[in-house]
Amino acid sequence: MQNSNYIKRENDQIVSGRDLPEFRRGMGLGGWLLPEGYMWEFEGEVNSPLRMEKLVANILGVDSEEFWQKYLDRFITERDIETIARAGFDHVRLPLNSRTIMSQGHLSAEGARRIDTLIDWCKSSGLTVVLDLHGAPGGQTGANIDDSPNRAPELFTDASNFEAGVRLWGELAERYVDEPWVAAYDILNEPLPDTEDNRALIPELNRFHREAAHAIRGVDPWHLLSFEGWHWSTKFEGLELDIDENSVLHFHKYWSTPDTSSIQPYLSLRRNTGLPLWMGESGENTNEWYGKAFALFESHSIPWTFWTWKKLARTNSPATITKPQHWDLLEAAAQNPTLAIDREKASAALWQFVDNLPLERCTINPDVLESLPGIHS
Known part of the structure; x- marks a missing residue:
């Protein structure tokens, strides 16, 4: 079943719905609803949202809630979306952290508001939006990129996490x-890095794909489903590829x-x-590599x-x-959370950081944009 109003699969291509832009060239909104340490120039132990939040709380105390509110309000705004559209992109991919958009096991009103607002901005600018479950309940990778609390892919080993992930997709749909x-x-960003223990979980990954698709199709027959490969979205061996007729196979490419x-x-x-x-994801390289x-x-x-x-900075x-003055104190604390640092200077750096987030205070790099086919600064 298909609907001509929606982006959909047609044979081996993705085709646009009526009155929608083509689905060809997109931009990822990484670092907003799920910040990653390297995007803040952090290396070492503090490299995922949970750990970054703990570091901020240790420095700002009760003011950390205000910090994160300003972070979310300023990191992506309508001006960012308008600029992305003017550059020639036709869609954005929105990484979602289940912990950010869920409360008591369900999609929260605040989480839904953030997504709704982004969709409204994108509609006004002529961009479509991919909803990307980047951080599933419990984590689907066990690495920093999914905000997994125990550095393990507990989406697949804890029934309550598994059920919450399926339920979230049903509620989003x-x-x-x-x-x-x-x-x-x-459905899931970059599940299961290639280890012996993780390979044993591929049947659970298949089961999650099936049950999430079933939950979605129970309420939504229209939207295209994206199934990523495992091991950083590079491998499809062992995956069931016939789960849904209106679906796309999604791979990533880095440093090759x-x-x-x-x-x-x-x-x-x-x-x-x-x-x-x-x-669905490539970058973090040189302009020459991007062009090729x-x-x-x-x-x-x-x-x-x-x-x-x-x-930040890159x-x-x-x-x-x-990069704010004294940000090196934050970088040092991220490398060694037990390190004693000047809290007054570190606090000032954090507040300067959120002041620097709006696009009008950022530097646009036209060479990056112009290295991409069909895109301009």
């Missing part, structure tokens, strides 16, 4: 079933040669399954999404947040 500007539901042989396994998957491909890699995706008719829009994303 129920809320957005009538919203064609939501391009797709990206940008030539056809490097993506041949995915091209073969498309040929053998008849399902479309989406390269993203042109490669286009040459094979693969839609792509850049990672990521905005980071210039290999389109927007750079200015």
Whole structure:
């Protein structure tokens, strides 16, 4: 069953719905609802939202709640979305942290408000939105990128987390079933890094895919479903690929040669399954590499999404947040949380950081944008 108003699969391609932009070139909004340590120039132990929140709380105390409110209000605003659209992108991928958007095991009013607001901004600018479960309940990777509390993929080993993840998708689908500007539901970001223990969990990953799809289709017959490979979204061996007819196979590409042989396994998957491909995350490299890699995706008719829009200090994303004075104290504390630092200076650095978040106070890097095919500064 399909509806011409929605982005959907048509044979081995993704086609646009009526009055919607093509789904070809997108931007990831990493670092907003799920900040990662490296985006703050943090290395070492403090590299996931839970640990970053603890560090901020140790420095700011009761004022940490105000800090995070300002962070969420300023990191992505309507101006960011308008700028992304003007540059030539047609969609954004919104990484969701279940802990940020859920309360007592259900989609929270505040979480829904944040998503709704972003969708409204995107509709006004002509962008569609992919909802990406980047941090599932309990974590789907056990790495810092999913905010897993115990550094283990407990989505698959704890029944309550598994059920909460399935329930979340059902609630998101129920809320957005009538919203064609939501391009797709990206079921799980980069599940299960390749370890012996994690390979044993692939049947549970398949079960989660099936049950999440069932929960979605119970209320929403229309939206495209995105199924990512395991091991940082690079492997599809052992995955069930026929779970839903209106679906796309989603891979990521980082730090590998940008030539056809490097993506041949995915091209073969498309040929053998008849399902479309989406390269949903790539970046964190040089402009020269971007030019070759993203042109490669286009040459094979693969839609792509850049990672990521905005980071502190680094210039290999389109927007750079200015590093505050004394930020080195935060970097040192992230490396060694027991280190004694000047709390007054560290506090001032944190408040300056949130003041620097709005796009008008960031530096736009036109060379990054212009390295991407079809995109301009």
